[in-house]
Amino acid sequence: MPYWLDIEQKKCRFLGGKKCRFLGGKGGDIVGLAAEYFDDGSSFRAIEPLSINPESLTDFSLFECHPLKNGKYRFRCLLVDSNSIPKARLMEMLNSWDLVYIHKKQNANYRKYLKNNLDFILKHEGIDVKNKTGTLIDLATEVVQESFAANFASRQDVNRIIENIEKLIAQAMDFISDIESLTGIANLIGHDYQTHTHSIKVGWLTATFINANPDLFEAKTDAQLRDLMIQAAAAGFLHDIGKIKIPKGVINKKGKLNNLEYVLMQSHTAYSISLLFESKLPRASMQTILYHHENEDGSGYPCGLCGDQIPLMAKICHIADVFDALTSKRPYKDPRTPFEALQIMTGENPFLETLRQFEIEVRENPKIPLTAIVRDDYEAKLRRLREREILEEEAKKRVEARTKLRDQGMAHCFDTKLLKRFILTINRSENFDLSGLL
C-alpha cells in the first residue's frame, strides 16, 4: 500500500464540481504545486479535515481525491492555504469533508503544523481516539527517535532534546492523563515491540496512573500534579535512552540473551544517567530512569534497592514498563493479553530461590568460559570447538530456564499495593476487563 495514501481510510466524498470549488491563491497558482494531479496515490497523504485548526494559519494545500478507472487517482486542489479564505467559511468546509489529502512536497509544513497544534487535535471532540493516538505516536516517535539518534556531545544538545520532549508532553498531557485515552493504548496492545513506541506508552501509562491516583503524591495544586505528570512522562519517554550505548548485536538480537549479553543490557540504566547527567531534567525524572529496574525485594538493578528505598515514580514506571513489554509481540514470543500479563505480574513465584541463584550466577560469572582455540592441531581444535558448543548450549538452556521461571510469577518485583492500584486504574477503561484479578 502506498505510504501516502491509506487505502483503508479512503472514504473520500465525491464532491461535485459545484461543491468543491478551487479556493484561494492568485488565479489558482500554488507555490511548487499544480492545481491537479493524476497519481497512483504515492504522492499524497490522507488527513483528517478536523485536524486543521481554523485559528492557526496553515502553509500547505488540501486536495480531494477521485478514483479513476485506470487504477490511478485524480487529486484536485480544494484549498491553497487557510490564509486565503475567511475563517467561518473554512470551518464550514472542514466540517463538510470526510477526508482530504496533502502532497508529500508539503509534508514538512504539515508536520510542523501538527507539532504546533497537537493540543488542538487531542482536545477536538470530533476526532476519534484512534486518529488522535496515531498523530500522537507519530509525533512522539519523532522526538524519541531524535533523542535516540543524538550523540549527546554537548549540554545544549541534551537540553534541546529534553525541551522538545517536554513541549510535546505538555501539549499531550490532558489527553494522555485521561482514563478515556487508554483506548489508544488498548489499540496498540499486541503490536510488535519497538523501543520508541514502548517508551511513549510507558510515559503515557505512568501519566494516566498519576492523574488517577493523586493521593499518592504530595502535590498540593493541580499545577503541581501536572508538573509531576510531565516529569514522569518525560522519564518514561527516556527511560531506556542508555540502550544507545549497548552493542547493536545485543539490542537487536532475535532471541534470548546469554549471560554476558544480559549483564551488558543491565548497564543501560547507568548509561542513561551518564548521558543525561549534565541536563536540566528534574531529579524525579532522573531517579525514575535510574531505578526503573529495581525490584521490591531487592533483586533488581542497578543498586539492588528494596521497598521504600525505591522512589515512587520509579516503581510506577517499572510496572508500566513490564506491563507493556509483556503485552508486546517479540520475534521469540507472542504477546500476552493484559489479563495474562497482570496475572504474571501479580503471581507469587514458586521458584524464587532458583531464580535468585540464576541472577547471582549471571553477575558473578557473566562470561561463557571459552578456552583458546589451539592453532595447527586440527583434532584439538575440533575438540575445543565441540566443548565450546556444549558450554554455549548449556548457557542457552540456563537463559531459557531463567525466563520460564520468571514468567511463573513476578509479584516479588513490585509494590503489591501499587500494582493493585495500577490494575484498578486501567480497569476503569472499558477496554480492559481485569475484574478477575481484583
Ligand SMILES: [Fe+2]
Ligand atoms: Fe529499561
